[in-house]
Amino acid sequence: MLQVNFLRQNRELAKAKLAIKHFGQLELVDAAIALDDERKQLQASFDDTQSKVNAASKEIGGLMAKGEKDKAEALKNEVAEWKKQLDPLKVKMAEVETSLHNTMVQFPNLPHDIVPVGKSPEENVLVKEAGAKPNLHKDAVPHWDLIKKYNLVDFETGAKITGSGFPLYIGKGAKFQRVLAQYFLDFNTAAGYTEYLPPFMVNETSAFATGQLPDKEGQMYHATADNFYLIPTAEVPVTNIFRDTILKESDLPIKMTAYSPCFRREAGSFGKEVRGLNRVHQFEKVEIIQIVPPEKSDDVLNEMVTHVENLLISLGLPYRILKLCGGDMGFASAITYDFEVYSAAQQMWLEVSSVSNFQAYQTYRMKCRYKDAEGKTQFTHSLNGSSLALPRIFAAIVENYQTETGIALPKVLQPYFGAENLV
Template structure:
């Protein structure tokens, strides 16, 4: 959530930066500013009348002690409406604050100055490309056919048990999943991330804290009887560990990693581009979350991007890095890098990771703060990244490493799988 003080003091700058996102509801910015002015004015009136009431009460008491009953009664009659006025102002204030909150949460984060203007994925900026695309034979198979050929992923059985988008991994397919999870967690631990195990069900406050609610409730699975949500990513419970916390500046950077299954309804997803592992309702992911000093967050973003790239290099996968344009960025992000891996059999790039800096957008909702050297309270900056999401990594590993004798496992994974080939 944007800070009202910044919006109020930098109205034109806020409008300009939101335009990078193609955000056109400028009246919403002005509504928020107007409501804030009304709130502050109403608070001021309420405080003034309350102080007048308190002063009158003291004056009445003093006059009564002096035996000046008539003068006391006159002041009492004059001040009789104070209580009702304060009550009316409190009711108005509550209504104004409710409307203000409903409006300000509709404003997305402000893009960083380096975020390119654009409307869609076509306008994203290619930052770098790494590795050579594997030249597969004309007989090369897409991963869903390889999964069937080697009996490692059963999509139809998943449909029987749960529905489309819930594959069942079998044999070496299941072991490959476990190997990737352990590999990613071990690599994160070596980079100084603390591993945590978190719930996969969250309450509404947690969804609000990281910006999934009210923006993405249509994409989340809800357990209505208990008013809980299945997590779309480990970012949500991990970041919410620091909700309503005052942190120590000397503890930065705070680095956590977590493996969880992730759940997304992906409503309206259909077509060839979502076939196989390309888009699932349940998938596994190792997530990185950092809470850092505001002065360092963009250096940390670059560091996290480089780290995710190092994982792709160890898996021997060709990839590219995109800086997302304003129109393709998530609601809460100030800047996002996407990492895409080349799928030789599908002949297209598949997103496997997003690394984002949210600046204070999440921490303002979470009330995650620290006391600076200046003695004042400041909001932390939060960042997160996938390191990595498994389905499309598995898809590309299968497709890029298919050979006549089977599927070659990358050397970095062999100590984790216990086998070199899927055959």
Template sequence: MLQVSFIRQNREAVLERLAIKNFSQTELVDEVVSLDDERKRLQVEFDNTQARVNSASKEIGNLMKQGQKEQAETLKSEVASLKTGIDPLKLKMAEVEKSLLDKLLQIPNLPAKEVPKGKTPEDNVVVREGGIKPTLEEGAVPHWELTTKLKLIDFELGTKITGSGFPVYTGKGAKLQRALVQYFLDFNTAAGYLEYLPPFMVNEESAYGTGQLPDKEGQMYHATADNFYMIPTAEVPVTNVYRDTILKEDDLPIKMTAYSPCFRREAGSYGKDVRGLNRLHQFEKVEIIQIVHPEKSYEVLDGMVSHVEKLLQSLELPYRILRLCGGDMSFTSAITYDFEVYSAAQDRWLEVSSVSNFENFQTNRLKCRFKDASGKTQLTHSLNGSSLALPRIVAALLENNQAGEGIMLPQVLHTYFGAEWIL
């Protein structure tokens, strides 16, 4: 959530950056300023009224001690009249503050100056590519055929048990999932990230804190009995570890990693691009999150991008890194780098990670702050990235490494999986 003071002091710059994100409701900016003016006016009126009540109450006591009952009674009438106006004033202040918050929650984070203009994925900028695209043998097939042939995943069984988008991993397919999760976590903890195993459901306050509410209700599964939300990513519960917290400057940076299943309704997703593992309602992912000093967040962002890139290189997958254009970024992000791996059997790029800097957009909601060397309290910056999402990694590993009667796994997975091949 943007800070009102920043909007007031930088109105033109805010409008300029919102245009990069193709945000059309720019009238909200002036509405926020107008409501903040009204809030301040009401606060002054309330403070002056309360001060007059307090002053008159003391004066009444003095007058009574001096025997000036008539003057005291006159003041009592004035105080009574002032008090009758305080409650309506409080109600009006609460109404204005709620309207102000509602308007603020509708304004997305501002894109960083490095974010390119554009509206669609075609406008994203390829930063760099790595790895070698494989040449497959004749007769190579996409992963949904491979997983059936090798009895790794049963999509039909998942549909029977729950519905489409909920695959059942079996045998070596389940073992490969477990091996990847363990490898990703070990890779992250070796880089200094502290591992968490968070709850897989969160309350409204947590979903609000990281920006899922009120923006993405339609994409989350909602357990209405207890008003909990199934998490779309471990970013939500793990970032909320530091909600309503004041840290010491020496505590920063805070580096966290977590495995979790992820639940997304993916409403409106149909067609060939969602076949097999390409788009699921439940999938596994390992996440990295950092809470950092605001002056260090872009340096940290570069480090997180490099970390994910090295992880992909270790899996020997061809990849590319894209800087997302304004129109393709999330509501909460200031800048995002997407990682895609090349799927040879499908002849297309598959997104497997997003690494984002939210600056203080999330931490303002979370009230995650720190005290600097001078004792001043400041908002931290938050960042997160997928390290990595499993479904499309599995799809690319299977498709790109199919040979003869099996799948040749990259060397880093041999120990974790317990074999070099899936036969």
């Protein structure tokens, strides 16, 4: 969430940056500031009156103790008059605060200075492309054929149990998922990330804090009986660990990693790009999250990008890194790099990681602060990235490592899997 004081001090800059994100209601900036002005005014008169009430109440206590009942009664009447003024003020103030809040939550995060202008994925900027694309044998096929051939994943039975997009992994397919998750977690903890295993459902407050609510209400599965949301990513529960906390500077940076299943309704998705494991409602992911001092977040973003890049290199997959343009970025992000791996059999790039700096957008909502060297309390910055999302890595490895007789494994995974080949 943006801070209204920032809008007040940077009115035109904020509008310009919101435009890069293709935010259509720039007039809300002025509306928010006007509401805040009104709020301040109301608070001033409310505080003033309340102050009189408090002082008088104290005096009444003294008078009662001295037994001066008449004077006390007279004062009580005065207080009653003031309180009549107080009630409507209170109501009005709550109204204004609510509309200010409702306005503020509509603003997406402002893009970082280096975010390219653009509207659609085609305008994302290619930062780097590396890794050799494999030369597949002539009968090579996409993963949806391979998983059937080798009985690794069964979509039909998953659909019978739950619905489409809920894959059932079988045998070596299931084991491969476990192996990938473990390898990723080990890779992350070796880089100093602490491993967490969080709850897979969160309450409304947590979903709001990381920005899933109100923006992505329809994208999450909602357990209405208890008003819990199934997490769309481990980012939500893990980032919320530090909701409503004031950290010490020495606590930072906080580096966390977590495995979790992710549940996404993906309402409105269809077509060829959602085939097989490319897009599913339930998938596994290992996430990395950092909470850092504001002045460090640019460097840390680069560090995280390099980290994910090294992980992909270790898997021997051809990859590319894209810097997302303003129109393709997430609601809460200030800058995002997407990682895609090349699926040789589909002849398509598959997004496997998205690394973002949220700056203070999440931490302001969450009230995650720290005391800096001068003892001033300020908001931390939060960043996160996938490291990595499993199904598309699964798909890419299965496709790129397929041979005429089976499916090989990247070297780093062989000791984890206990074999040189997947099948």
